[in-house]
Amino acid sequence: MTLPGWNDLESAKKISSAVADITVGFWALMVLFELSALIWKRYQKRLVAIGFIAVAIAVAGEVVERKYGHRVEVLDEERYTKTVQDLNTKINAANMVAQAAKNENSEAQKKAANAEKISAAAQTAAEEAQAQAVQLRKQQAPRSLTNEQQQRLISYLSKCLPGTFEINASVNENDARPYAEQIASVFRNSGWNVKIHDSMFSGSAISGMWLTFHDPQRVPRVAVDVNNGLAAAGISSRVEYDPTFIDPMRVTLSIGFKPKAIVGKP
Numbered sequence: 001m002t003l004p005g006w007n008d009l010e011s012a013k014k015i016s017s018a019v020a021d022i023t024v025g026f027w028a029l030m031v032l033f034e035l036s037a038l039i040w041k042r043y044q045k046r047l048v049a050i051g052f053i054a055v056a057i058a059v060a061g062e063v064v065e066r067k068y069g070h071r072v073e074v075l076d077e078e079r080y081t082k083t084v085q086d087l088n089t090k091i092n093a094a095n096m097v098a099q100a101a102k103n104e105n106s107e108a109q110k111k112a113a114n115a116e117k118i119s120a121a122a123q124t125a126a127e128e129a130q131a132q133a134v135q136l137r138k139q140q141a142p143r144s145l146t147n148e149q150q151q152r153l154i155s156y157l158s159k160c161l162p163g164t165f166e167i168n169a170s171v172n173e174n175d176a177r178p179y180a181e182q183i184a185s186v187f188r189n190s191g192w193n194v195k196i197h198d199s200m201f202s203g204s205a206i207s208g209m210w211l212t213f214h215d216p217q218r219v220p221r222v223a224v225d226v227n228n229g230l231a232a233a234g235i236s237s238r239v240e241y242d243p244t245f246i247d248p249m250r251v252t253l254s255i256g257f258k259p260k261a262i263v264g265k266p
Contacts, residue, residue: 003068008075016068023062030054142175143258145182145233153186153233160229162191163222165251168199170206176255183253187226199254207257209237214245223251 004015033051037044145153165187169180177198184194209230213223223239230237237253 013072016065016072019065019068023057023065026054026057143179144175145179145186145235149233149235150186153229153235154190156229156232157187157190157192157225160190160225161221162193163225163251164193165222165226165253167194167196168201168252168254169196170254170256171198171200173255173257175258180255183255201254201256208259209235209256210240210254211237212240212242212245212252212254214241214243214248214250216241218248220249220251222249226251226253 004011030051033047033054037047037051040047167180167184169176171177177196180196184196187194211223211227213220227237227239
């Protein structure tokens with residue numbers, strides 16, 4: 001049998017408080033009847049009997065009040081435990097949401113970083129492709145003397161005595177002869193005697209420009225002036241020797257194939 005309000009904390013508190021008040025009332029009645037029995041001897045037995053009844057009810061009230069008081073403690077503890085559990089559950093749920101948000105934020109940062117890397121790589125690839133395109137255009141463009149190169153070469157030749165040399169232009173490279181004509185024109189305008197020959201070169205080292213003369217131990221002055229003049233104009237050339245030259249003072253400037261551009265290098 002379940003007592004009234006036994007499973008409800010607020011009801012149990014109210015009943016416990018009411019029983020306590022009633023118990024106090026019966027204790028007061030017991031005292032009142034006991035005092036009355038002392039005063040009215042004629043009704044002493046009846047008053048004493050009623051006092052005992054009040055005592056019995058008060059004792060019963062004490063028992064009930066203690067029982068409900070204990071029940072109130074149990075229900076209060078249960079409510080506290082449940083409140084703590086609910087709060088922990090909410091805290092855990094909030095932590096899970098926060099962790100999920102943190103993970104999403106971390107994932108978003110990773111994606112952003114990857115996107116930035118991809119963008120940087122694409123930018124680098126685009127720049128490399130552009131550089132390669134520029135190199136290819138330079139490689140395909142015919143060789144020619146710029147105005148600055150011409151002025152530098154003229155300035156250097158103005159300090160030299162005119163001489164004589166030959167230019168051998170490759171017939172297998174379209175820009176070799178026009179380039180030779182430009183170079184020869186600058187030297188001729190400075191008083192030099194320059195002859196141009198269409199030539200066919202064989203071997204592996206037939207690209208670029210190179211000076212050739214008979215003996216490295218006896219370098220002609222013309223070879224020195226031509227080499228230094230080209231260098232002053234920023235024109236790259238190399239030096240080779242040919243012991244089959246009959247004339248030890250003969251100097252030739254050969255213009256072969258255009259040097260191949262190195263991909264990836266400016």
